[in-house]
Amino acid sequence: MKEILCEGCGEATPNHDAINFTSMDQGCRLLCSRCFNAEVARLSGLESFDNIRIQPIGITDCAGETHQFHFTQRLLGNMVALDAVELREESPDGYRFQMIGDPEGDSLALLGRLVEKIRRTLSVKHxxxxxxxxxxxxxxxxxxxxxxxxxxxxxxxxxxxxxxxxxxxxxxxxxxxxxxxxxxxxxxxxxxxx
Ligand SMILES: [Zn+2]
Known part of the structure; x- marks a missing residue:
């Protein structure tokens, strides 16, 4: 998996989790989603935002194959977007899902709803x-x-x-x-x- 170094916390971050963030005082920086969310929360006065780190989850489809999903939560002012991406070496574009939630809501509840949506989709082959x-x-x-x-x-x-x-x-x-x-x-x- 390709990684970049977050210019906020300095941690190695997978490519799909990195976002460009531009601010008046520090210019444009490439940040991990958690540093990005912390900046947006500070600027929007959303101190209560639930800035959790979500570990990858393996979900099995109806044919018994397990798909590894990586999650990224992004705070976008008045909403939060939770993305699930299936990353595979041979074909990086597998399943992809998104769920939109309330920035003041419970991040784990949003994750629960997204996992339910993934399970529903993986239960059918077209x-x-x-x-x-x-x-x-x-x-x-x-x-x-x-x-x-x-x-x-x-x-x-x-x-x-x-x-x-x-x-x-x-x-x-x-x-x-x-x-x-x-x-x-x-x-x-x-x-x-x-
Ligand atoms: Zn960071």
Whole structure:
């Protein structure tokens, strides 16, 4: 996992947990989320903010595979955003979740709600993959996330379904099973329920 040194506390911090923070007196600094939150809490008068450090949690999906989630809590003035990212070496873009809460609320309760949301999502698989049929849509609904592939000359869309990256081309092939059918596409913010 790539790490940076927080310019606040000096601790090594994973890349996904680092945020640029600009203040009048100290300019722009790269901070860990806890130092970032402490600065925002001080500036917003939110001294009661529950600035906890959350250890990674492994959550098992319906196929028995365990996914490691890393959590980052960010205080953004009038709201707090709690992110869960599945980091994997071979494919850093696995599952990703977000829950929005009240800055004066209980951080552990917010974490509990986010873990429940992760469990609900991991209990369903939208695609199947076997030697005979290849990648297929399991039922008639696909839930996923839109990402980009920047490795080629032109950026290409990639979708992440069941915590797995699927190229736009492969997804097109999967849709061919339903040639002649119709579909409905709805786009939602990362923090919303799908
Ligand atoms: Zn720090």
């Amino acid at each position: 695609i199947t993959d076997d030697d005979r049929h290849g990648l297929q849509i399991a039922d008639q609904t696909v839930r996923g996330r839109i990402e980009g592939d920047y490795s080629g000359a032109e950026r290409a869309p990639v979708i992440v379904v069941d915590g797995r990256e699927i190229s736009w081309e492969d997804f097109g092939q999967m849709l061919m099973t339903f040639e002649g059918w119709q579909f409905k596409l709805e786009i939602r913010d990362i923090s919303e329920e799908l």
